[in-house]
Amino acid sequence: MKRVQYDRFGGPEQMYFGNYVPPPLERTQVRVKVKAVAINPLDWKLRQGAMKLIIGRTFPKGVGSDYAGTIEAAGEDVTNVNFGDDVFGTMDFKNAGAFAGSIVVDCRYLTRKPAQLSFSEAACLPIPATTAWAAIIDKAQARSGSRIFINGCSGAVGAFAVQLALARGATVSGSCGKAAMPKARAAGVDPVFNYADSSSYRSAGKFDAIFDTAGTMSVSEGLSMLNRGGVFIDINPTPGRVVRGMLSGRYKMAFATMGTEHLPEIAQFAHEGVLRPTIGLEKPFSEALTAIANAESGFRGPGRIVLAL
Structure with a gap:
């Protein structure tokens, strides 16, 4: 599958669509079929190298933190979600890479998606x-x-x-x-x-x-x-x-x-209409490189920028 990634710290020109194979699941991890992702300033700050002393210099590194999708597989110790559940969440910034067809993430970083929210709306919530x-x-x-x-x-x-x-x-x-x-x-x-x-x-x-x-x-x-x-x-x-x-x-x-531990409560607030995500721009995943670069240069508009897979 394809993933947005980079081989060195730097500007948006370092990003490309690379081939990616999700790793095997550990006991507390799930594999998510990604349906939508939302762009955060954190995404380009990590790629620029703002936290390179923490995330290290092992490449390639994936881009992206916030996502929504469907559980494809779950480790044996996962109890908060099940196979087939629609979910939303974020990734440990040390292992970013949500901008991909499927991702592997620890189950504590996600929760069930409120049914009335679209995948794109749910992806706007986490960070x-x-x-x-x-x-x-x-x-x-x-x-x-x-x-x-x-x-x-x-x-x-x-x-x-x-x-x-x-x-x-x-x-x-x-x-x-x-x-x-x-x-x-x-x-x-x-x-x-x-x-x-x-x-x-x-x-x-x-x-x-x-x-x-x-x-x-x-x-x-x-x-x-x-x-x-x-x-x-x-x-x-x-x-x-x-x-x-x-x-x-x-x-x-x-x-x-x-606030990651409060994702279930955030989901409940979104279900009740207390939290209302706003999509400012939605683009296909194929336009991810341009969309990220534009956001990084200051074009963000009202609401979140979402990429639909």
């Missing part, structure tokens, strides 16, 4: 929804009466963060690009600010949690907008920020891996 869960539910502990500000509230992670916070009874303010402001208001963000004008939201009062999904706020800026006991949550840490986080209980980081 953005688990990241939002880690931030809003685990770190911010959103609840009735909470006042939460989401920087980048119209993006993939930001939109799910808005939905989770509102479901918990919090009041949500946020910032996004000017063109996305009407959509953010319709989603329940009030007030919503143009993030090109940071002075407008810096004067919007104090918040119980700030969630910066856009990576445009400094730590000092985020902390200055907090109530006593509030937290500034970041998904774009630098080494300096990591050190700052270790020294300050008010600065916290949120990663998708922190």
Whole structure:
């Protein structure tokens, strides 16, 4: 079968469709016939070499993290899904490679797909929804009466963060690009600010949690907008920020891996309509190389970019 992969770290020109044979199953693994995948910034950051010290230099490496499909085979210790189940999930970033006809993945990285979601919609959930869960539910502990500000509230992670916070009874303010402001208001963000004008939201009062999904706020800026006991949550840490986080209980980081264990709950929320994935563009898998390169260069549009197999 064909898989999107690369033989060295670098730009989009390193990607190609290579021949791939999934490895034999281990006891806790499943093999998934992939029906749809969604593109994440993580996909090209890994290929660029941003985490090469962690993922190593063994090539070829596969591209892609988030997928939806059907279980083709299951290891003997797998209990959460069965042969023939429709599922969605993500992959361990150390062994990425979801952009393939079939993949082998540990069963803890997936869950059953809600029946009313298409494969393409379900593929939009994993990394953005688990990241939002880690931030809003685990770190911010959103609840009735909470006042939460989401920087980048119209993006993939930001939109799910808005939905989770509102479901918990919090009041949500946020910032996004000017063109996305009407959509953010319709989603329940009030007030919503143009993030090109940071002075407008810096004067919007104090918040119980700030969630910066856009990576445009400094730590000092985020902390200055907090109530006593509030937290500034970041998904774009630098080494300096990591050190700052270790020294300050008010600065916290949120990663998708922190929320992976909640995939079944995310599936239930999607079933209930609390989480609503949005597809911005859907392309056939044969156009994967171009679609990834375009997304990497900044063409993303509203909603997720999905590749259908």
